[in-house]
Amino acid sequence: MKQAMSPEEIKTQKPYLDWSLSEDEYNYISEKLLGRLPNYTETGLFSAMWSEHCSYKKSKPVLRLFPNQSARVLQGPGEGAGVVDIDDGQAVVFKAESHNHPTTVEPYQGAATGVGGILRDIFSMGARPVASLDSLHFGELDNDQTRMKVADTVRGIGDYGNCMGIPTVAGETTFDPCYQGNVLCNAMSVGLMDQKDIQQGRAAGIGNAVMYVGAKTGRDGIHGATFASADFNDEHATQRSAVQVGDPFMEKLLLEACLEVITKHPDWLVGIQDMGAAGIVSSSAEMAAEGKSGMDLNLDLVPQRETNMSAYEIMLSESQERMLLCVNKGHEADVQKVFDNYGLAAVTIGRITAGHQYVLHHDGQVVCDIPVASLTDDVLEEASAEKKPVRISAAEKAPAWQPQIDDPAAVLRRLLQQSTVADKSSLYQQYDSQVRTNTVVGPGSDAGVIRVRGTHKGLAMTTDGNGRFVYLSPKIGGQIALVEAASNVIAAGAEPLAITDCLNYGDPNDPEIFWELHQSVAGMAEACRVFDTPVISGNVSLYNENNGRAIHPTPMVGMVGLVKNLDHxxxxxxxxxxxQVYLVGKTGADFAGSELQKMITGDISGVLNPLDLDQVHTNLTNLLAQMQVGHVASAHDLSEGGLGVALSETLFKTELGLDLDLRFLPATQLFSETPGRLVVTVPAQHAADFAAALGDGARLVGTVTNSHWLAARLADAELNVNVSELQQLWEEALPCQLKSRD
Structure with a gap:
């Protein structure tokens, strides 16, 4: 086994630079925080805990822009997941996490363990996971490598979630060249609980036990947090040591054992936390910091599946299916018995101590003795330079791109076959969306809907992000990400409650990329305030680059809404x-970053038009009120491909058609992507009430017909197409593109 360096060798050889710890940070730690040189293990712990993935040292100033409180928020950012009141003493718990670099390197295990990690965040709060979602972004489907990554990523998500018995009910999948070398895999989980069972990741009470439960520790995932906090390049293309290996069957046992302790024996438990990024060190140090306590751990007691593991390896391993519990003294055997019944390890590896020191023993030696706060609270925030990208300044001065469309039917046929627009059922059919029989609306709709068993309530949920819009106009693009999520949740008949996010960006040391992050978060935060949807959890994933080329800035919004009556x-x-068919919201010439622009030109360009958040909010609020009194028969959000694609999708898998008068729109605007719009159908007997309630926010555009045709009269053209033909093109496009062309 490779011998650890001495503190003096660390100082001179600087291995920490490869672990994402800067020389200034190392000097600050040794000179200001410790007053001595850290040893090898301590240096490794600081490197992981001070990484961007764990500390948010660069992004904290930006994250403070987000609102995180409302009348319904019970727990905001800072714990394993956010918690929101859904009435009747119940709560919904949800969070999203990124697993981008692991999925790029090892798509199957990277995606699978991304699902496993986010599920543990949910049940660590005391909630039972009831639904999963994802947000996946790949390169173009014109090469075998991308097709392989799509297949393995989807299989990893499906295998883990299906084995856990948790339905995957919603998500999104897009394709763009910018993700070719750096896949985005964002996983979201939603759980339900009684409010009385809410847990915290806290370790307190002198003499109380620190118990390790779950799978044994191996060498997989070591320095995964720092791997996620560095630029991705060809050198990392085979860095599989930083990718964890999952076992969903063990996680299922871990879930049941933890929930049994939480719900049936709350007097035994002080706190509980998942061992996620940075493994034992992050969970234990964060719990001690939350409890304002000291902690003493004996690493010889940690269950290990490999021999001769060093303290450094034990502490930084990100082996899956592990949790850390703080248990009241005297109940260690009780907890152990519960976990024994599930065939799981439950071992006391340490105690809570007086003071605030973090002490580790290994092989009879003290290998770490540092203040808890030095790992969690004393991280140096890094100021970042910002610069507006030259491309945006140039685009603001250039004339807007305007398409020319002579044959709207031909354009519609092509759009429906674009990989981002086309039917995704060939992917999500690999996920079990009906397990546990609580799914009311599954994948393929604007939002998934889960019933709250024992009540007449439901939860609607969605994930949404459009990197093209944020790339062109970060602030407006950030607003659109929130509006898109709210539109999808409201389209299902739900009241938006709150959001989680995954903020996926390139290298924040690039002033232009940090400007994109700052501006888009400011836009998201502004929209969150208008819609009263605070950010209650989430993560930041920076350094999403490959060989110096960054992805489009891609903030993903995961939103949950409350359906007060499942009948609606x-x-x-x-x-x-x-x-009667109504178009909610005004349509403009919004082609920058659209599917139409990418399809015709092969690229995206321009800047986005300003968005009237207050007007969109008013329209959607009025629409939801009409839904809740039973005046709306169907609703569909307009997104990629605009009105033309949305109209087609409302007819697929039906025997019905539409007869529309759209003479107020030129043919080009049939494919405009103005945000905040929906196509809504209203029974004739409710049309007058609906029109009065929506006012100028909605326009009557036609009627649902018995014929299976989409017919529309436009200002400068006519559209008359067979829906069966359109549906076949839409359904067959992606399976065809996913087949190897060799």
Whole structure:
């Protein structure tokens, strides 16, 4: 086994530079915090805990822009997941996490363990996971490597979630060249609980036990947190040591054992936390910091599946399916018995101590003795230079791109076959969306809907992000990400509650990329305030680059909404001949970053038009009120491909058609992507009430028909296409593109 360096050798040889710890940080730690040189183990702990992935040292100033409180928020950022009141003493718990670099390197295990990690965040709060979602972004499907990554990523998500018995009910999948060398895999989990069972990641009470439960520790995932906090390049293409290996069957046992202790024996438990990024060190140090306590751990007691592991390896391993519990003294055997019943290890590896020192023993020696706060609270925030990208300044002075469309039917046929627009059922059919029989609306709709068993309530949920919009106009793009999520949740008939996020960006040391991060978060925060949807959890994933080329800035918004009456869940597809068709929201010439622009030009350009958040909020609020009194038969959000694609999708898998008068729109605007719009159908007997309630926010545009045709009269053209033909093109496009061309 490789021998550890001495503190003096560390100082001169500087291995910490490869672990994302800077020389200034190392000097600050040794000179200011410790007053001595840290040893090898201590240096490793600081490197992981001071990484961007764990400390948010660069992004904290920006994250403070987010609102995180509302009348319903019970727990905001800072714990394993956020918690929101859904009435009747119940709460919904949710969070999203990124697993981008691991999925790029090892798509199957990277995606699978991303799912496993976010599930542990949910049940560490005392909630039972009831639904999973994802947000996946790949390169173009014109090469075998991307097709392989898509197949393995989807298989990893499906295998882990299906084995856990948790339905995957919603998500998104997009394709763009910018993700070719750096896949984005964001996983979201939603759980339900009684408010009385809320847990905290806290370790307190002198003499109380620190108990390790779950799988044994191996060498997989060592320095995974620092791997996620560095630029990605060809050198890392085979860095599989930083990728964890998952076992969903063990996680299922771990979930049940933890929930049994939490719900049936709350007097035994002080706190509980998942061993996620940075493994034992992050969970133990963060719990001690939360409890304002000291902690003494004996690493010889940690269950290990490999021999001769060093203290450094034990502490930084990110082996999966492990949790850390703080247990009241005297109940260690009780906890052990519960975990024994599930065939899981439950071992006391340390105690809570007086004072605030973090002490580790290994092989009879003290290998770490540092203040708890030095790992968690004393991290140096890094100021970042900002610069508006030259491309945006140039685009602001250039004329806006305007498409020319002579044959809207031909354009619609092509758009429906674009990989980002096309039917994704070939992917999500690999996920079990019905397990546990609580799914009301599954994948393929604007939002998934889960019933709250024992009540007549439901939860709607969605994940949304559009990196193209944020790349062109970061602040407006950030606003659109929130508006898109709110539109999807409201389209299902739900009241938006709060959001989680994954902020996926390139290298923050690039002033232009940090400017994108700052501006887009400011836009998201502004929209969150308008919609009263605070940010209750999430993560930041920076350094998403490959060989110096950054992804588009891609903030993902995961939103959950409350359906107060499941009788009023709104379907996406049209329902009845004779229903009146309304377009909610105004349509503009919004082609920058659109699917139409990318399809015709092969690239995106321009800047986005300003968004009237207050008007969009008013329109959506009025629409939701009409849904809740039963006046709406169907609703579908307009996103990629604009009105033309949305109209088609409302007809797929029905025998119905539409007869529309769109003479107020030129053919080009049939494919404009103005945000905050929906296509809504209303029974004729409710049309007058609906029109009065929406006012100028909605326009009557036609009628649902018995014929399976999409017919529309435009200002400068006519559209008359067979829906069966469109559906076949839409359904067959992605499976065809996923087949190898060799």
């Amino acid at each position: 869940v709104i379907p996406t597809a049209v329902q009845h001949p004779g229903d």
